[in-house]
Amino acid sequence: MLKMKFCGAAGEVTGSKHIIEFENIKIMLDCGLFQGRRSEAREKNLKFPFKYEDINAVIISHAHIDHTGALPILAKQGYSGPIYCNSITRELSEIMLRDSARLQETDAEFFNKIHEEEKIEPLYGQEDALKAISLFRDRDLPFEISNKIKVSFLNAGHVLGSSQILLEMDGVKVLYSGDLGREKQLLLNPPDFMSRPDYLILETTYGDREHPEISDAQEVLAAIIDTAFKRKSKIIIPGFSLERTQEIIYIIDKLKSAGKIPALPIYVDSPMSCEITKIFNERIFSDNFSNEFRTYADKDKDPFGYEYIRYISEKKDSQKLNETRGPMIIISASGMCEGGRILHHLRNSIENENDILLLVGFQAQNTLGRKLKDGEREVKIFGLKHEVYMEIKTLDFFSAHAGKSDLLAYVKKVNPKKGIFLVHGEESQRAGFAQTLKNEGFSDIFLPSYAQEYELKD
Ligand SMILES: [Zn+2]
Numbered sequence: 001m002l003k004m005k006f007c008g009a010a011g012e013v014t015g016s017k018h019i020i021e022f023e024n025i026k027i028m029l030d031c032g033l034f035q036g037r038r039s040e041a042r043e044k045n046l047k048f049p050f051k052y053e054d055i056n057a058v059i060i061s062h063a064h065i066d067h068t069g070a071l072p073i074l075a076k077q078g079y080s081g082p083i084y085c086n087s088i089t090r091e092l093s094e095i096m097l098r099d100s101a102r103l104q105e106t107d108a109e110f111f112n113k114i115h116e117e118e119k120i121e122p123l124y125g126q127e128d129a130l131k132a133i134s135l136f137r138d139r140d141l142p143f144e145i146s147n148k149i150k151v152s153f154l155n156a157g158h159v160l161g162s163s164q165i166l167l168e169m170d171g172v173k174v175l176y177s178g179d180l181g182r183e184k185q186l187l188l189n190p191p192d193f194m195s196r197p198d199y200l201i202l203e204t205t206y207g208d209r210e211h212p213e214i215s216d217a218q219e220v221l222a223a224i225i226d227t228a229f230k231r232k233s234k235i236i237i238p239g240f241s242l243e244r245t246q247e248i249i250y251i252i253d254k255l256k257s258a259g260k261i262p263a264l265p266i267y268v269d270s271p272m273s274c275e276i277t278k279i280f281n282e283r284i285f286s287d288n289f290s291n292e293f294r295t296y297a298d299k300d301k302d303p304f305g306y307e308y309i310r311y312i313s314e315k316k317d318s319q320k321l322n323e324t325r326g327p328m329i330i331i332s333a334s335g336m337c338e339g340g341r342i343l344h345h346l347r348n349s350i351e352n353e354n355d356i357l358l359l360v361g362f363q364a365q366n367t368l369g370r371k372l373k374d375g376e377r378e379v380k381i382f383g384l385k386h387e388v389y390m391e392i393k394t395l396d397f398f399s400a401h402a403g404k405s406d407l408l409a410y411v412k413k414v415n416p417k418k419g420i421f422l423v424h425g426e427e428s429q430r431a432g433f434a435q436t437l438k439n440e441g442f443s444d445i446f447l448p449s450y451a452q453e454y455e456l457k458d
Pocket residue numbers: 062064067158179
């Protein structure tokens with residue numbers, strides 16, 4: 001008997017945790033953090049709908065926090081089993097989990113400083129992150145969890161190191177897409193696929209939407225930079241430290257090399273982005289990267305190091321930016337404005353109509369980034385109200401997720417035999433994609449809800 005239980009990213013985007021049970025062995029695919037409305041996310045992050053003692057192994061698809069960020073909670077509860085992933089994902093996850101713990105701690109500290117009555121505890125701290133990190137096991141080749149369970153990774157083309165996970169359990173094949181990248185993208189090769197697994201667990205972040213062509217991004221970005229230069233604006237970009245930041249820098253590097261933008265300083269104000277960009281540089285000729293990028297990197301030698309870029313690690317240098325006048329570009333984290341130094345830059349610029357907030361990544365429901373994207377006129381930063389005067393711009397080009405037609409092409413190639421479970425999408429996106437699949441003649445499509453369990457005949 002094969003069982004699946006969906007303990008996150010079921011009808012929403014964050015908190016990915018899918019438990020596959022085969023002959024009493026429970027394997028958790030991803031262990032992500034819920035993000036969004038603070039109290040609701042906190043509640044779900046602290047109460048797992050399963051017992052940590054029952055989990056035999058965890059396998060991680062990629063290093064994003066909504067796929068790894070609950071590992072320190074699992075370790076804090078007492079989980080001491082293995083956490084498998086490939087070596088790039090392990091390296092990146094270590095950086096991101098340490099950073100996540102630091103964010104949890106500093107945000108709680110800051111919140112408690114300005115709130116007299118309401119005090120919060122960080123979800124976890126450095127010690128818990130280190131405990132989780134000690135459980136990681138690199139696996140770059142297929143491996144076995146038991147003599148009947150084989151695991152392999154396929155390129156997912158979503159971020160550096162991202163994988164799809166294939167479980168083969170006594171002949172029954174379950175393919176978990178993790179987060180899937182696009183067919184055409186800036187840095188990476190498109191996703192691989194395997195045909196005819198029994199079941200497919202598929203992400204649907206953009207199940208009902210297409211992205212604009214990535215090749216058009218350069219021109220639009222050049223125009224925004226030009227305006228900012230003339231107006232002496234600060235452009236504040238909440239950049240996901242993993243991939244989006246490097247993509248933006250790579251485009252700016254290309255624009256500058258081609259003489260299409262004026263010279264203005266760029267500050268990458270995030271210690272984590274600095275560390276991650278170092279890994280990108282170390283892995284620059286890895287076969288995760290597309291030929292086009294590798295050719296550029298070979299010619300340019302330093303595709304993430306354009307001469308006006310400063311990578312800022314020290315807090316005091318970050319604070320200095322508050323007093324420094326534009327024009328400039330500040331790329332800072334977190335990508336959905338939920339924590340980190342971006343909040344200080346926003347607090348500093350949000351009431352200044354000359355400054356520009358440039359949203360270049362997915363903004364989940366109820367996050368500060370989403371509220372700003374949706375045009376809310378008043379928002380809270382560190383619990384204090386601010387009116388929004390800065391200009392808000394959104395660039396949709398950069399998604400690291402497959403759009404609707406990429407997803408459909410993928411499902412047609414994979415063509416699972418017995419069923420498709422749709423996860424990691426807000427309700428409208430996955431319902432839309434379920435309908436698309438039905439129209440294309442696919443059946444046995446499941447839309448699991450939070451903590452829902454399925455018993456499947458293998
Ligand atoms: Zn992801």
